[in-house]
Amino acid sequence: LGMKKISILLLLLLPLFCFSQYEKQIDSLQKIISKAKDIDKKGNAYAELALIYLDSDIQKAAPILDQLKALNKNNECPKCEAYSWMYRGHMTSRLGKIKEAIPFYEKAYKKAKTFHDDYIYLKSKAHIAQCLLDLNTTNEAEKLLLEVLNDYKSTPEQIGLEDFYYLLGSINYEKRNLNKALDYLIQGETMIKATDPDGVYFKI
Secondary structure: HHHHHHHHHHHHHHHHHHHHHHHHHHHEEEHHHHHOOOOHHHHHHHHHHHHHHHHOHHHHHHHHHHHHHEEEOHOOOEEEHHHHHHHHHHHHHEEEEEEEHHHHHHHHHHHHHHOOOHHHHHHHHHHHHHHHHHHHOOHHHHHHHHHHHHHOOOOOEEEOOOEEEEHHHHHHHHOOOOOHHHHHHHHHHHHHHHHHOOOOOOOO
């Protein structure tokens, strides 16, 4: 009984321990935001702060994302706006509103396309595909993934495509197309190893 009480107490305190580990980082980022004159530096700090709150205190992420988006006044930081939309999609999805997250990802990739940012474009498209899979619309997700891969067939190792290979591998595995699934997963893993030698992103 004593151990059970201790276990319950630890579970109750765990969120406090998790948040406290971010406190120094949050303070540091807030100082950068208050002092930075360079808009890219300020935008990076807002984006990093938003990610911390998405992991630790999701309700605090929304106003940070509003401030990140606001940096694009007069089109001074389009990347800031694109990231704000993508992270808004993350927030909405993590709150269990999968279908409602998709329009935010759409705004992100459309914005990214205006300033030719392949990374944000691809990440946002991949998140849409993941949402479609979560909504059990596998065929629609597969169609989107294949269309994007076709658009990038001249640059098959573009950073960001690893998500597409991984998702297509998972889809084909579920369909029992094992050889095709393995080909996609190997291609994704090869790309991951090129940028992440430890392979911590995902494993086959």
